[in-house]
Amino acid sequence: TDPLTQVWNRRAFDKEITKIYNSNKGILFNALILADIDRFKDINDRFGHPVGDRIIQIIAEIFQTSIRGDMFVARTGGEEFALIVEGASEDTTFEIAERIRTLIEQTPFTSSQTGTNYGTVTVSMGICMASEAESPEDLYTKADRALYRSKVGGRNRVTRHSAMAGRAGKSWLLYKKD
Secondary structure, three states: OOOOOOOEOHHHHHHHHHHHHHHOOOOOOEEEEEEEEOOHHHHHHHHOHHHHHHHHHHHHHHHHHOOOOOOEEEEEEOOEEEEEEEOOOHHHHHHHHHHHHHHHHHOOOEOOOOOOEOOOOOEEEEEEEHHHOOOHHHHHHHHHHHHHHHHHOOOOOEEEEOHHHOOOOOEEEOOOOO
């Protein structure tokens, strides 16, 4: 368990994704969603690490309260989260990611002590269906590429990896924040 957020940590995530991928190999309806807090370094630089830590905790809470009990959420890095989705179609997986993205964007991040408003916090997300990957590592890599496309595409969006994009590992944007 991650001590800051009380969600699973990277080590538990690695074990779980390997277990799920290997036990359900070839099943179409398993997916990985990766999320990264946008401009998190700026938040830490401007408001300090205690505020950054609190924002990470709130985002972890949003993940936990927005998912079914059979889903697996982990903090995999400083401001990075992973969500393993089982038993959901590609469209449902996208809807889950989009719902979480929207909830985070709409959450007021303010100090309960001083009332300081820390501004809008957003996340970028990448999705890959397990059926599009050859291994747990490949699944993570493809979801990470989709996440990267969300970042370079303007942040605060959900992008999915597409097997139809070919061997170049391209991702297709499914949602663009206007």
